Amino acid sequence: MELTFITSNEGKFREAEQIAAKYGISLKWKKMSYLEPQGSSLEEIASLSAEMLSKELKETFFIEDSGLFIEALKGFPGPYSSYVFKTIGNEGILRLMDGVEDRRAYFLAVIAYFDGSEVQTFTGRVDGEISTEMRGSGGFGFDPIFLYNGRTFAEMGEEKNAVSHRRRALEGFFTCLSDR
Numbered sequence: 001m002e003l004t005f006i007t008s009n010e011g012k013f014r015e016a017e018q019i020a021a022k023y024g025i026s027l028k029w030k031k032m033s034y035l036e037p038q039g040s041s042l043e044e045i046a047s048l049s050a051e052m053l054s055k056e057l058k059e060t061f062f063i064e065d066s067g068l069f070i071e072a073l074k075g076f077p078g079p080y081s082s083y084v085f086k087t088i089g090n091e092g093i094l095r096l097m098d099g100v101e102d103r104r105a106y107f108l109a110v111i112a113y114f115d116g117s118e119v120q121t122f123t124g125r126v127d128g129e130i131s132t133e134m135r136g137s138g139g140f141g142f143d144p145i146f147l148y149n150g151r152t153f154a155e156m157g158e159e160k161n162a163v164s165h166r167r168r169a170l171e172g173f174f175t176c177l178s179d180r
């Protein structure tokens with residue numbers, strides 16, 4: 001089975017491709033950015049984005065909206081993670097967290113799948129902590145500052161795919177497809 005994944009983010013695509021292969025699914029990368037409406041939750045943003053794209057494209061596809069949510073910062077950067085990463089980046093987040101005791105954070109990924117007639121969403125979450133310094137060279141985005149069981153996602157390499165928010169969201173998606 002082949003599915004089209006629409007994203008401008010190569011890191012997301014590479015990880016999704018590796019995870020899909022474990023389910024015997026191949027992914028076609030439609031590399032493009034798309035309008036992301038402002039929204040209060042990733043679920044809302046992902047489903048609205050997929051609805052808008054479905055009017056434009058006459059094919060089935062899925063997208064993913066994801067983000068880093070930091071408890072001490074009341075969920076920031078959350079739905080604004082892409083913009084925050086491109087502006088202040090990991091260094092900026094570490095500065096905001098300088099001296100903050102509560103390091104709890106989680107990643108969320110929401111897959112929105114358009115099957116030709118409707119949009120369905122699948123959510124994955126992984127809990128961790130914000131490190132006090134950047135560590136590791138693997139992965140992408142906020143991986144160097146996201147600690148999971150003592151290692152950053154950037155230090156975990158492929159092991160990240162076994163526990164990440166992306167793995168958990170895709171697992172729900174692929175399981176639902178196989179039950180159809």
Ligand SMILES: O=c1nc[nH]c2c1ncn2[C@H]1C[C@H](O)[C@@H](COP(=O)(O)OP(=O)(O)OP(=O)(O)O)O1
Pocket residue numbers: 006007008009012032033034064065066067068081082083085107139140141142143153164166
């Ligand atoms: O596993 C991850 N490890 C580290 N950082 C991550 C991860 N997953 C999302 N992130 C961060 C970076 C990204 O820029 C933002 C998602 O923003 P998001 O709008 O979903 O993605 P994007 O703009 O990079 O690509 P696109 O919208 O074309 O799919 O959150």
Ligand SMILES: [Mg+2]
Pocket residue numbers: 036082
């Ligand atoms: Mg985006």
